[in-house]
Amino acid sequence: MIESSLKQLSAALAARQVSAVELAGEFLARAKQYNGELNAYITLDEQKTLSEAHDADVRRADGTAGPLTGIPVAHKDIFCQEGWLTTCGSKMLGNFVSPYSAHVIEQCRAAGLVTLGRTNMDEFAMGSSNENSAFGPVKNPWDKNAVPGGSSGGSAVAVAARLAPIATGTDTGGSIRQPAAFCGVTGIKPTYGVVSRFGMIAYASSLDQGGPFAKSAEDCALLLNVMAGFDERDATSLQREREDYSRDLERPLAGLRIGLPREYFADGLAGDVAAAIDAAIAEYKKLGAQIVEVSLPNTRLAIPSYYVIAPAEASSNLSRFDGVRYGHRAADFDGLVGMYEQTRAEGFGWEVKRRILTGTYVLSHGYYDAYYLQAQKIRRIIANDFQAAFRDCDLIAGPVAPTTAWNLGEKSDDPVAMYLADIYTLGVNLAGLPGMSVPAGFGADGRPVGLQLIGNYFDEARLLNAAHRFQQATDWHLKAPAL
Amino acid sequence: MKWEVVIGLEVHTQLTTSSKIFSPASTAFGAEPNTQTAVVDIALPGALPVMNRAAVDKAIQFGLAIGARVNRKSVFARKNYFYPDLPKGYQISQFELPIVEGGQIAINVDGVEKVINLTRAHLEEDAGKSLHGDYHGATGIDLNRAGTPLLEIVSEPEMRSAAEAVAYAKALYSLVTWIGICDGNMQEGSFRCDVNVSVRPEGQAEFGTRREIKNLNSFRFIEQAIRAEVQWQIETIEDGGKIEQATVLFDPDTGETRMMRSKEDAHDYRYFPDPDLPPLVIDEDWIERVRNALPELPHDMQQRFERQYGIPAYDAVTLTASKALAGYYEATVAAGADAKLASNWIMGDISATLNREEQDITACPVSAAALAALIGRIADKTINNKTAKDVLKKMWESGDSTDAIIERDGLKQESDSGAIEAIVLEVIAANPKSVEEYRAGKEKALNSLVGQVMKASRGKADPAVALELLKQKLA
Numbered sequence: 001m002i003e004s005s006l007k008q009l010s011a012a013l014a015a016r017q018v019s020a021v022e023l024a025g026e027f028l029a030r031a032k033q034y035n036g037e038l039n040a041y042i043t044l045d046e047q048k049t050l051s052e053a054h055d056a057d058v059r060r061a062d063g064t065a066g067p068l069t070g071i072p073v074a075h076k077d078i079f080c081q082e083g084w085l086t087t088c089g090s091k092m093l094g095n096f097v098s099p100y101s102a103h104v105i106e107q108c109r110a111a112g113l114v115t116l117g118r119t120n121m122d123e124f125a126m127g128s129s130n131e132n133s134a135f136g137p138v139k140n141p142w143d144k145n146a147v148p149g150g151s152s153g154g155s156a157v158a159v160a161a162r163l164a165p166i167a168t169g170t171d172t173g174g175s176i177r178q179p180a181a182f183c184g185v186t187g188i189k190p191t192y193g194v195v196s197r198f199g200m201i202a203y204a205s206s207l208d209q210g211g212p213f214a215k216s217a218e219d220c221a222l223l224l225n226v227m228a229g230f231d232e233r234d235a236t237s238l239q240r241e242r243e244d245y246s247r248d249l250e251r252p253l254a255g256l257r258i259g260l261p262r263e264y265f266a267d268g269l270a271g272d273v274a275a276a277i278d279a280a281i282a283e284y285k286k287l288g289a290q291i292v293e294v295s296l297p298n299t300r301l302a303i304p305s306y307y308v309i310a311p312a313e314a315s316s317n318l319s320r321f322d323g324v325r326y327g328h329r330a331a332d333f334d335g336l337v338g339m340y341e342q343t344r345a346e347g348f349g350w351e352v353k354r355r356i357l358t359g360t361y362v363l364s365h366g367y368y369d370a371y372y373l374q375a376q377k378i379r380r381i382i383a384n385d386f387q388a389a390f391r392d393c394d395l396i397a398g399p400v401a402p403t404t405a406w407n408l409g410e411k412s413d414d415p416v417a418m419y420l421a422d423i424y425t426l427g428v429n430l431a432g433l434p435g436m437s438v439p440a441g442f443g444a445d446g447r448p449v450g451l452q453l454i455g456n457y458f459d460e461a462r463l464l465n466a467a468h469r470f471q472q473a474t475d476w477h478l479k480a481p482a483l
Numbered sequence: 484m485k486w487e488v489v490i491g492l493e494v495h496t497q498l499t500t501s502s503k504i505f506s507p508a509s510t511a512f513g514a515e516p517n518t519q520t521a522v523v524d525i526a527l528p529g530a531l532p533v534m535n536r537a538a539v540d541k542a543i544q545f546g547l548a549i550g551a552r553v554n555r556k557s558v559f560a561r562k563n564y565f566y567p568d569l570p571k572g573y574q575i576s577q578f579e580l581p582i583v584e585g586g587q588i589a590i591n592v593d594g595v596e597k598v599i600n601l602t603r604a605h606l607e608e609d610a611g612k613s614l615h616g617d618y619h620g621a622t623g624i625d626l627n628r629a630g631t632p633l634l635e636i637v638s639e640p641e642m643r644s645a646a647e648a649v650a651y652a653k654a655l656y657s658l659v660t661w662i663g664i665c666d667g668n669m670q671e672g673s674f675r676c677d678v679n680v681s682v683r684p685e686g687q688a689e690f691g692t693r694r695e696i697k698n699l700n701s702f703r704f705i706e707q708a709i710r711a712e713v714q715w716q717i718e719t720i721e722d723g724g725k726i727e728q729a730t731v732l733f734d735p736d737t738g739e740t741r742m743m744r745s746k747e748d749a750h751d752y753r754y755f756p757d758p759d760l761p762p763l764v765i766d767e768d769w770i771e772r773v774r775n776a777l778p779e780l781p782h783d784m785q786q787r788f789e790r791q792y793g794i795p796a797y798d799a800v801t802l803t804a805s806k807a808l809a810g811y812y813e814a815t816v817a818a819g820a821d822a823k824l825a826s827n828w829i830m831g832d833i834s835a836t837l838n839r840e841e842q843d844i845t846a847c848p849v850s851a852a853a854l855a856a857l858i859g860r861i862a863d864k865t866i867n868n869k870t871a872k873d874v875l876k877k878m879w880e881s882g883d884s885t886d887a888i889i890e891r892d893g894l895k896q897e898s899d900s901g902a903i904e905a906i907v908l909e910v911i912a913a914n915p916k917s918v919e920e921y922r923a924g925k926e927k928a929l930n931s932l933v934g935q936v937m938k939a940s941r942g943k944a945d946p947a948v949a950l951e952l953l954k955q956k957l958a
Contacts, residue, residue, distance in 0.1 A: 080529045093528065100522055102529055199529040206758035235533050235760050313758055316561050319572020320526040324624065340565055363563070363753035372755060 001026055002162040003480070006071060006219045009165060013060060013070045020056035020070030024049050024114050027072050031117060031163040034483055037144065040157040042077050042135045043085045043118040052114045059112055068226065069112025074164035076155050077118040078125060079210070080199040081105045084115070088201045089123040089151075091134040092321045092328045092347030102199025103231040104168060104210050111226045116164050119154030123349045124318065125172055125203040127151050128418050129411065130179070132351040137408060140183060141481040142447050146405040149179030152213070156183040159213045162480060166223045167213040171435075172203050173306050174400070174425025176211045180437035181400035181450020186467065186477060187213045188220050191457050192432035193238035195224075196231030202317040204310035205236075207429040216477050217438065217467035221246035224460065240458075248465040254288035256466065259393030263299040264424055270403045276441035276449035277399050280470065284397070287469055294389040294396065301378045302426040307419055308362050308375035309430070314352075315359025321347060354415065383431040390456045395466055399424055400450035404443035424452060434460050438467045439476040448476075484721070485685040488713050489693075490648045490678060491640035494655055495633045496665040497609065497673040498541045504608050504632035505532030505575060505760075512671050516614070516625035524611075524630045526570035531759050534559075538632035539763065541664035542582045542606050543773040545634060548662050548780055549601060551586025553770055557605075559760040562752045567624050568611035576635075578754045581605035582763065588638075588658065589782075590650040599651050600639040607633050634664070640679065640690065645709035649702050652676055656702075661781055661806050669700050676705055680712045682720070691716070692726040696733050696740055708733035712740045784809055792822035801830050808844045811851050818855030821862055828858060832875055849878050857885040865889060866896050870942050898945040900952060903936070906944065907952045910935045921957060929953060 001009065001023060012018045028046055035041050049072075056070035080086050080098035082105075087093045101109070108115075122132040130138040130153030138153040140146035141161040148157045152169030156179035159167050169176040171189035180187030188211050195210035202208060212223035224245045231237045260281065265274065281291060323329035323343030330342035348356070362371035389396060401421055411418045428435040433454055440451035451470075455463040471477050503510055506523035522530040546553040560578035583604035590597050609631040614623035636655065642648045656674055660667040667674055676699045681691035696712055699705045711733070716726055728746040733739075779787070781803045788799035788809075802812045808829070815825040833854070837847060849857075857875060860866050866874060866889060877888045889895055910932055911918055917935075920928035929950070936949040 080527070086528070088528065096528070098527070098529075100527065197529075198531050201528040202531075202759075204758075233533060234531050236758075312755060316563050316573050316753070316755070319563060319565065320528070320570060322565060322567075322572060324567050325525055325570060326527070336567065360753065363755050365751045365753075368753075368755070 002030065002165075003478075004165070005216060006068065006165065006214070006222050009071050010067050016060075020053040020060065020114055021050055023070060024053035024072050024116065027116055027164055030161075031158070034161055034163060038139050038141060038157050038161055038163070039120055039136050040138055040154045040161065040163055041074070041117040042087055042089070042120050042133075042154070045084070045117065048084070049114060049116055052109075056112045056114055066111050068222065071113055071166070072116040072164060073108055073113040073223070074116045074119050074155060074158040074167040075105065075108075076152050076167070076169050077121055078170055078201045079105050079168060080201065081115070081118070084118060086118070086201070087135070088125070089121040089133040089135065090347065090349070090352070094134065094328060096327050100199065103196035103229075103233065104227050105199065107226050107229060108168070113226065116158075119152070119158050119167060121154055122151035122175075123352050124201065124314070125151040125170060125175055125208070126314070126351050126355055128174065128178060128421055129406070129408075130154065131408065131412055132349055134349060139408070140405050140447070141483060142184065143405070143445070145407050146447055147182065147408055147410075149182035149401075149405060151175040151179075152187075153179045155213045156180050156185055156187070159183070159185045159215060160481060161483060165214070166219055168210060168223075168227065169213050170200060170208055170210050171429065172207045172209075172310060173429050174422050176213065177400050177425050177435055177437040177450065177452060178422070180213060181452075182405035182448060184439045184448030184450075184476070184479060184481070185213055185215060186217050186220050186436070186438055186471075187211060188224060188436035188460065188463065189428065189434060190224065190228060190460050191238075191434045192429075193236050194228045194240075194434075194458075194460070196229070196234040196237045198231050198233040198237075202313075204313040205317060206313060207306075207310060209429070216471055217436075217464045218246065218249055218471075220436070221249060221461075221464045221468075224464075243461065245461050245464055248461045249468040251465050251469075252288060253284065253466060253469050256289040256395065257292055257393040258284055258289045258466075259292050259294035259389055259396045261294050261296040261299065261389065261396060261398055263296050264398035268402050268423070269399060270443070272443040272445075273399050273401070273403060273449050276443065277397075277451055280438075280440040280451045281397065283470060283473055284466075287473060292393050294392050296382075296385045296389060296427065298378065298382050298385055299423065299427060302382055302430055303419055303423060305375040305378035305382065305430060306422070306426040307358070308371050309379065311355040311359030312363050312372050313359070315356045315363065318348075318352070318356055323347070351415070379430045382427050386427070386431045386433060386454075386456075395459070395463065396454040398452050398454075400437045400452040401425070404445055404447035404449060428454055433457060434463055436463050436467060438470060439479070440474075441476055486682045486717050487685045487687075488643055488645075488709075489640050489681045489683065489690055490642035490645075490709065492638045492642070492648060492651060493677040493679070494636045494652065495609075495675045495677075496636065496659050498538050498632040498634055498664055499666050500535055500537040500541070500632050502535060502537075503630035504535050504538045504606065506630050508630065510631050512668075514627055516623065516627060519627040520629070524570065524626050526572075532575060532757075534760060534763065535632065538606060539582070539765070540773055541632075542604065542634050543765065543770060544662050544664055544777055545604055545636070545659065546583035546586065547770070547774055547777055548658060549586030549588060551601065551604070552584045553765060554580060554582055554584060555765055556580065557582040557763045557765075559606075559757045559763065560754045561757050562754055564750050564752060566610070567622065568613045568626070568629070570611065570626060570629055574608060574610065575757055575760070576607035577605035580762075582765075588651060588654050590647060590654050592644075592646050592650050597647065599641050602637040602639055604634050604636045607635055609633050640681075640693075645706045645713070648678060648709055649706050652702055652705055657781065657805065662778060672700060675700050678705060678709060680709055680716070681726070682713060682716045692728050694726065694729045694731050694740075696731050697743060699733060704733060704735055707735070707738060708740060711738055715740060778806070788812075792816060792826070794823055794826050798826040798830065802826060805844065811844050811847070814851030815855045815858070818852045820855035820858040824858045824861065825855070828854060828875075832872060836879060848882060849875065853878060853884060860885050860889065864896055864898060864945060866894055867942070867946060870894050870896065894943060896943055896945050898948055900948055903940070903944050903948050904952055906936055906939050907949065907956055910939060911953075911956055918957060
């Protein structure tokens with residue numbers, strides 16, 4: 001069952017070839033077997049999972065089931081889930097059992113998806129390697145010396161290692177697309193506002209967006225159908241008609257104009273990654289797509305812009321973690337200020353502290369105009385660049401990351417080198433566009449390469465269509481790592 | 484040296500919405516600590532604010548009532564600082580683009596009218612409360628108040644005395660309670676003032692350095708605090724000292740202001756637009772909807788009272804001091820009372836008694852209809868004015884009607900000249916001295932004789948008839 005698509009699992013559940021309890025049991029067994037070495041899950045709770053699976057079987061029996069009822073899902077530990085430990089990868093929330101559920105969780109539960117567990121992540125979603133988790137790094141199943149990418153590394157690995165058929169994630173600067181690429185799975189970050197942020201622990205509010213991981217574009221479409229939807233509890237949630245993201249999967253690609261931004265293929269792109277992307281582009285030509293060159297001239301500026309805006313918002317978003325009401329509180333402290341200082345010194349890891357300090361600095365009196373306002377201007381320019389490019393093409397294609405997954409520890413002491421690796425993903429978040437990562441082969445080191453597809457606003461169905469047709473013609477997405 | 488005082492006010496008014504400004508939790512006062520808190524108010528991870536449109540309605544009402552500009556687009560910003568009763572570590576407020584800009588409030592000090600210009604009014608959320616009670620040496624936090632909607636109303640520094648500042652605060656108070664956006668309960672903190680005070684030598688153009696007196700919640704304290712602060716500033720300068728910008732607190736027990744924090748300790752609040760809340764966009768329809776629901780404003784009502792009821796301007800101003808008082812007046816007239824008599828009685832005996840009892844018109848035990856009945860009995864000469872005062876007192880105490888009291892106590896005025904004539908003759912016989920004086924040309928002696936007739940009739944005689952008869956008999 002572990003290689004089955006959601007359609008196959010749905011059919012098997014409907015035909016009573018397998019029960020939800022059996023299905024959950026099979027994935028739980030794998031998760032328990034391999035989590036020790038991969039560290040993909042922070043929390044596994046067999047009893048809770050089986051209880052949810054049992055409920056799903058009841059729904060299957062009494063006729064109240066939907067098509068996905070009984071299918072297991074792994075949730076990134078950033079979505080608050082009632083009754084579950086919700087740590088966000090931080091010691092600060094190491095003891096936090098959420099009293100309420102995120103909109104994404106509510107929708108998954110309403111669809112009858114069964115929670116397999118809570119996946120590891122970079123602390124508060126800050127990181128590109130999953131080495132910043134307070135619960136230890138996640139290992140890449142293709143090569144356990146390699147990072148899985150971040151921040152949703154646990155979710156990417158859970159799907160790649162077949163410890164879950166599907167998983168939820170969030171993407172603030174590439175946190176779905178980059179780990180999907182590093183782990184050889186499919187992931188999509190929707191248009192900002194499509195998935196509610198209610199109950200999704202905020203890193204950078206204007207950039208954060210939830211989305212699915214799966215083995216295929218088709219499965220991503222089905223999970224996105226569950227995750228998306230208007231939510232009045234999130235003022236940035238967009239009030240739009242519900243749509244079926246799988247509706248256009250089979251549409252032929254003849255005439256589709258795919259734009260290649262020349263800046264995404266310039267210096268800094270590793271040769272083996274470039275070769276894999278070129279091969280994927282050649283495949284699209286065979287499928288009838290037209291390839292055009294476009295330009296995103298301010299691509300390089302996305303890095304400084306992002307690393308001002310995201311820390312600025314984070315420095316404020318993370319102020320609530322003060323030890324007063326929940327979460328970690330230092331055992332020993334002197335006075336109120338001492339409590340704050342000691343609690344936050346102990347509760348946050350280095351990368352989180354670095355970004356809080358950066359964010360506090362750029363918002364400070366006298367620096368706001370030079371940094372924050374300037375970064376917002378660049379943000380608008382970058383969004384305009386994308387709109388200019390979309391006048392000449394329907395989709396943009398390129399690499400997700402300049403290299404395949406690097407080694408654990410390789411960039412830990414060089415945060416700037418790590419930031420630079422986000423160059424192809426940040427612009428999509430700054431502009432609020434949808435983007436996805438599709439498995440496109442392997443690098444010289446045998447580690448996966450991801451093809452990035454970027455669409456215009458609300459073009460998720462078209463992105464998934466392009467990815468699906470590619471996956472019909474190739475088998476990169478079917479490759480699984482040997483454990 | 485002669486000093487000029489410069490004062491500006493920042494007033495926090497709690498808006499009367501049933502739920503909080505960014506959460507569905509109730510705003511009711513006095514519940515058990517931390518029982519009126521949604522995930523947003525505790526600032527749980529992942530909680531998000533959503534604008535309560537009812538709070539926006541009230542801000543628009545205020546803007547329209549003071550003739551201000553209601554901005555079609557305003558922006559919420561985060562004001563960042565750490566404090567235990569500020570659960571998110573930031574307050575959602577408005578900074579660069581507030582919802583209301585400009586506008587005016589008229590004040591009246593000792594009969595002199597002055598117009599105070601307003602700078603702005605912006606929406607923001609209240610903080611929770613720190614409870615320093617018996618918590619085994621710890622501090623308790625109650626987040627029930629966290630997220631209560633506030634409209635912070637900022638004036639220009641245009642007041643020049645404590646009296647003007649108090650008049651402004653009172654006028655503002657009267658307006659926000661009149662239009663119903665604030666319940667005006669100052670004890671519960673629904674109307675709190677921060678007062679910026681500076682002094683400068685008379686004739687100097689530049690302002691002096693100001694100090695801000697925080698959180699005054701009574702008009703008396705505003706007056707006392709300003710007087711104390713002004714005196715302190717003048718003495719400090721005259722003693723060769725310099726005023727440093729600071730935030731101070733007023734201690735009602737000592738009557739002094741004391742430093743809370745200096746400029747050096749001032750927070751850098753790191754304001755930036757709140758990414759959780761899109762800009763607040765208000766279209767013409769929204770403004771028109773609010774405008775149509777706006778009650779008649781005090782100034783318009785005064786003019787209408789003068790026109791409609793033919794009462795003097797002084798009466799109209801007094802009667803429109805509150806919406807409830809104006810309503811009481813209109814109900815009294817509507818129940819048939821003469822407009823001027825009704826005004827006299829309400830501004831006179833009714834207000835005096837309420838003042839003595841420290842009550843307002845809403846607590847008046849004599850209904851408008853009952854007062855109208857009393858006035859009717861004066862007009863139809865059933866009782867005279869003096870008796871009416873006693874009847875009102877009895878109505879106040881017993882709740883009985885005018886007619887029941889007149890009947891029970893036999894107070895019906897005697898207008899029959901036959902019955903009064905007998906009393907007049909007795910009085911003339913019993914007061915030869917007064918009679919003599921009157922005949923000698925002392926008109927005042929006649930008043931004394933009328934008084935004797937009234938006394939002998941136990942107040943029931945119609946004094947006009949008594950006077951007429953006395954004049955006849957002594958002619």
